[in-house]
Amino acid sequence: MAALAPDAGVKPRRRLLGKHPIGLLFAGPYLIYWLLLFAYPLGFAVYMSFRDYFFAAPGAQVDRPFVGLENYIRLIGDDDVHRAALNVVIFIVINVPLTVALGLILATALNTAIPGRTFFRVSFYLPYVSASVAVVAVWLYLFNGSGLVSNLLGSLAPDPPFLINSAWAMPIIALFATWKQLGFYVLVYLAALQNIPGELYEAASVDGAGTIRKFWSVTVPGVRPATTLVVILATIVGANFFTEPYLLTGGGGPNGASISPVLLMYRQGIEQGNPGYAAAIGVTLAIIVMGLSLLNRFLLDEE
Amino acid sequence: MGSSTIEGQPGTAAEPAGDQPREVERSGRTRRLVSLAVLLVGAILFLFPFYYMVVGALQQTPDPTLAGAFPNPANLTLDNFTAINGRINLLRTLLNSGIFTGGVLLATMVIGLLAGYALAQLEFRGKGLIFNVLLLGLIVPFMLLMIPLYVMIVRWYGLADTYLGMILPFAVSPTAVFIFRQFFRQIPKDLFDSARIDGASEFNVLTRIAVPLAKPAILTAVLVTFIGPWNEFLWPFLVTKDVAKMPLAVALANFITTIASSVANPFGAIFAGATVLALPVVVLFVIFQKRFTSSDLGSGIKG
Numbered sequence: 001m002a003a004l005a006p007d008a009g010v011k012p013r014r015r016l017l018g019k020h021p022i023g024l025l026f027a028g029p030y031l032i033y034w035l036l037l038f039a040y041p042l043g044f045a046v047y048m049s050f051r052d053y054f055f056a057a058p059g060a061q062v063d064r065p066f067v068g069l070e071n072y073i074r075l076i077g078d079d080d081v082h083r084a085a086l087n088v089v090i091f092i093v094i095n096v097p098l099t100v101a102l103g104l105i106l107a108t109a110l111n112t113a114i115p116g117r118t119f120f121r122v123s124f125y126l127p128y129v130s131a132s133v134a135v136v137a138v139w140l141y142l143f144n145g146s147g148l149v150s151n152l153l154g155s156l157a158p159d160p161p162f163l164i165n166s167a168w169a170m171p172i173i174a175l176f177a178t179w180k181q182l183g184f185y186v187l188v189y190l191a192a193l194q195n196i197p198g199e200l201y202e203a204a205s206v207d208g209a210g211t212i213r214k215f216w217s218v219t220v221p222g223v224r225p226a227t228t229l230v231v232i233l234a235t236i237v238g239a240n241f242f243t244e245p246y247l248l249t250g251g252g253g254p255n256g257a258s259i260s261p262v263l264l265m266y267r268q269g270i271e272q273g274n275p276g277y278a279a280a281i282g283v284t285l286a287i288i289v290m291g292l293s294l295l296n297r298f299l300l301d302e303e
Numbered sequence: 304m305g306s307s308t309i310e311g312q313p314g315t316a317a318e319p320a321g322d323q324p325r326e327v328e329r330s331g332r333t334r335r336l337v338s339l340a341v342l343l344v345g346a347i348l349f350l351f352p353f354y355y356m357v358v359g360a361l362q363q364t365p366d367p368t369l370a371g372a373f374p375n376p377a378n379l380t381l382d383n384f385t386a387i388n389g390r391i392n393l394l395r396t397l398l399n400s401g402i403f404t405g406g407v408l409l410a411t412m413v414i415g416l417l418a419g420y421a422l423a424q425l426e427f428r429g430k431g432l433i434f435n436v437l438l439l440g441l442i443v444p445f446m447l448l449m450i451p452l453y454v455m456i457v458r459w460y461g462l463a464d465t466y467l468g469m470i471l472p473f474a475v476s477p478t479a480v481f482i483f484r485q486f487f488r489q490i491p492k493d494l495f496d497s498a499r500i501d502g503a504s505e506f507n508v509l510t511r512i513a514v515p516l517a518k519p520a521i522l523t524a525v526l527v528t529f530i531g532p533w534n535e536f537l538w539p540f541l542v543t544k545d546v547a548k549m550p551l552a553v554a555l556a557n558f559i560t561t562i563a564s565s566v567a568n569p570f571g572a573i574f575a576g577a578t579v580l581a582l583p584v585v586v587l588f589v590i591f592q593k594r595f596t597s598s599d600l601g602s603g604i605k606g
Binding site for chain 1: 314367417437559576584
């Protein structure tokens with residue numbers, strides 16, 4: 001801003017485009033990419049969601065009638081949508097407490113002067129960076145009827161086995177995703193812990209606070225932004241499951257018990273040829289997810 | 304391994320490590336021991352599925368009991384790799400994964416670096432707008448774009464079973480642009496200005512100064528970006544129906560859901576495929592583990 005003041009009498013080109021017009025050329029490719037593969041499909045998703053959109057042969061002129069809110073009304077009464085929404089809630093209920101508790105515990109442990117910290121950090125992060133398809137394959141054989149976990153549990157194993165048991169299928173997906181992503185959150189919590197000024201702990205000690213009191217009064221508020229991140233990302237992750245229900249529970253089974261919003265969109269939009277309806281599900285989900293992040297930002301600013 | 308072990312963990316770790324201030328020495332040691340124990344339990348939970356994957360990939364006949372988790376020299380073989388290679392052509396699918404990932408990396412590095420540099424170091428009209436566009440790209444979930452992108456790329460442009468069709472939606476990640484922008488913001492403007500005063504063109508400033516300086520940021524961006532397309536399942540799954548064009552993740556998922564039963568030891572063959580899929584990322588991550596966590600991207604620019 002300050003640099004603009006002495007520019008009063010400069011060439012008009014500079015006035016129009018700024019001090020470094022070449023910046024437009026450099027940032028241009030990104031802007032074009034964004035318009036073609038982000039903004040346009042975004043608008044297209046909204047457009048489609050108000051139409052009875054269907055696939056036709058390329059180049060064919062077909063009428064895709066405007067249907068108003070029909071897709072959205074259908075969505076409200078759709079049992080599969082209800083089940084998918086419930087599954088997001090099941091995921092959040094299992095994932096958030098486990099992630100917050102284990103993430104904080106492991107980060108606290110990692111934040112002490114102990115040998116092998118690099119080894120621990122790498123091993124925690126490994127599931128997070130590995131391909132879902134590869135690690136889902138392992139869980140498939142750990143939890144199927146004759147798998148290692150069922151073998152270890154013996155008569156305690158659920159019947160029907162975990163992955164084809166409607167009470168267990170979604171919780172197993174939730175445990176899988178919690179396991180896969182925990183390492184990422186450990187690092188987030190570790191960074192948050194290291195940002196808490198040491199003086200806060202010293203001040204608390206002077207005031208006579210014990211370890212537990214210090215944990216609740218200094219550590220927990222100090223890592224709050226990290227905890228908020230866990231909650232917001234849990235909503236997004238829960239809505240986005242695809243590989244897990246597709247491979248681990250045989251396509252969201254049994255009987256749709258582990259279906260996810262994105263798997264539902266795939267089925268409706270691509271397998272069954274109702275892209276307009278699938279787009280309506282997508283738009284609704286995106287509004288909910290973005291609403292939650294805005295609400296959260298608002299709450300954080302309030303403090 | 305399983306839910307019972309995971310849930311059992313908080314009890315051990317929530318244990319406060321020493322309350323008496325007079326025994327600082329002893330409590331410090333207790334704290335370290337508890338931390339070490341917690342971290343070891345964590346490392347076992349995180350690493351066991353990987354260990355099980357490799358052991359399973361090398362077993363002649365599968366053994367889903369606990370004994371099967373320990374390698375028996377008499378039962379070891381490389382046949383599983385041959386078996387899966389006979390069904391999904393590992394070399395071909397690895398090459399497909401490589402081209403898909405390489406294309407994304409190339410586009411992200413060129414377009415992302417240019418945009419990040421311009422946003423951080425140049426003054427031009429529309430800069431604020433482009434930055435806001437970038438932020439929007441970070442918060443809108445991909446699921447909203449999935450259906451319209453499918454219609455555009457597969458139906459309109461006929462890019463099914465092409466590398467371009469796989470690459471396009473991932474071509475420039477806003478995260479990478481962000482990494483470059485953050486990196487270039489830490490470099491004093493004077494450095495570039497002095498080159499300009501010496502008569503260097505904007506293009507030369509970019510290629511002679513900005514790009515060589517950005518090497519650490521490029522490495523970070525490459526590592527972060529690499530994981531995305533290499534591990535991605537949903538989008539290439541939607542785009543490829545031709546086995547010869549499938550990336551390994553898609554081909555392996557296809558093998559799991561449809562043709563695994565056609566080999567003698569499906570368990571071993573799937574684990575062999577999973578090992579091949581997971582290995583490149585694991586190796587990269589272990590080698591460059593410091594780059595994934597260093598919050599101070601600019602540590603190398605002081606000199």
